[in-house]
Amino acid sequence: MPVNSTVQSETDRSIDGEGLPINELFYSLQGEGELAGVPSVFVRTSGCNLRCWFCDSYHTSWEPSHTQMRLDEIVDEVESYEQANHVVLTGGEPLIHEDAVTLLERLDERGYHTTVETNGTIYRDAPIDLASISPKLASSTPTAEKDPKGDGEWADRHESRRLDIEALAELVDTYESQLKFVVTDEEDIPEIESIVEKVRDAAWTTVRDSDVLLMPEGMTRDDLDERRNEVAELAIEHGYRYTPRLHVDLWNDAPGT
Numbered sequence: 001m002p003v004n005s006t007v008q009s010e011t012d013r014s015i016d017g018e019g020l021p022i023n024e025l026f027y028s029l030q031g032e033g034e035l036a037g038v039p040s041v042f043v044r045t046s047g048c049n050l051r052c053w054f055c056d057s058y059h060t061s062w063e064p065s066h067t068q069m070r071l072d073e074i075v076d077e078v079e080s081y082e083q084a085n086h087v088v089l090t091g092g093e094p095l096i097h098e099d100a101v102t103l104l105e106r107l108d109e110r111g112y113h114t115t116v117e118t119n120g121t122i123y124r125d126a127p128i129d130l131a132s133i134s135p136k137l138a139s140s141t142p143t144a145e146k147d148p149k150g151d152g153e154w155a156d157r158h159e160s161r162r163l164d165i166e167a168l169a170e171l172v173d174t175y176e177s178q179l180k181f182v183v184t185d186e187e188d189i190p191e192i193e194s195i196v197e198k199v200r201d202a203a204w205t206t207v208r209d210s211d212v213l214l215m216p217e218g219m220t221r222d223d224l225d226e227r228r229n230e231v232a233e234l235a236i237e238h239g240y241r242y243t244p245r246l247h248v249d250l251w252n253d254a255p256g257t
């Protein structure tokens with residue numbers, strides 16, 4: 001099983017100086033994208049500017065929970081997992097926090113390879129080795145029928161914020177990147193194709209079909225069982241890459257994975 005720190009269960013505390021709200025900090029395998037299977041330390045920040053109804057880190061978005069950690073505490077915890085030289089900064093949306101840049105700078109100074117998992121609505125200048133960008137589709141919008149809280153209060157805000165082609169293009173132009181789309185079914189494909197073309201038009205970097213990853217929506221093994229084959233077939237049909245959700249296949253929906 002992955003190794004999880006106790007930060008999620010600690011009470012929140014104020015800190016002086018640089019720091020981040022940390023929901024989880026754990027050692028596991030990267031479950032998604034081109035580095036799937038790589039032993040990694042995950043630093044999961046709390047807080048997000050969007051509200052996907054299917055968010056698999058509910059307590060970083062819909063009901064944020066965290067402890068406030070100083071950056072030197074975070075780095076010390078990362079360094080305690082001596083087997084890993086890959087760090088995944090994730091969320092929530094980690095790039096809403098200015099101190100995420102300082103953390104990435106400190107990790108870079110120590111020789112870590114860093115992946116930042118982002119929804120692509122925010123650009124920051126930071127030492128990022130891989131930008132794992134997950135643009136949100138219309139199917140992610142928390143309508144009243146799908147809203148975990150049942151009121152649809154976030155639907156308009158989410159819909160108006162979920163795509164920023166300029167930010168997407170800047171991320172693609174600056175960093176080695178992958179565009180990772182959460183797919184519910186084949187009805188998502190036209191929108192994926194439209195977003196990819198818009199990014200290609202806005203960016204000077206070539207966005208190859210192999211840079212586009214399709215990932216089945218699902219927070220449990222049963223959810224994935226319903227979709228993985230269909231999404232894999234869609235990837236084959238359209239020339240995109242398929243990415244698993246390895247952590248779900250291995251540990252289902254356990255926290256700290």
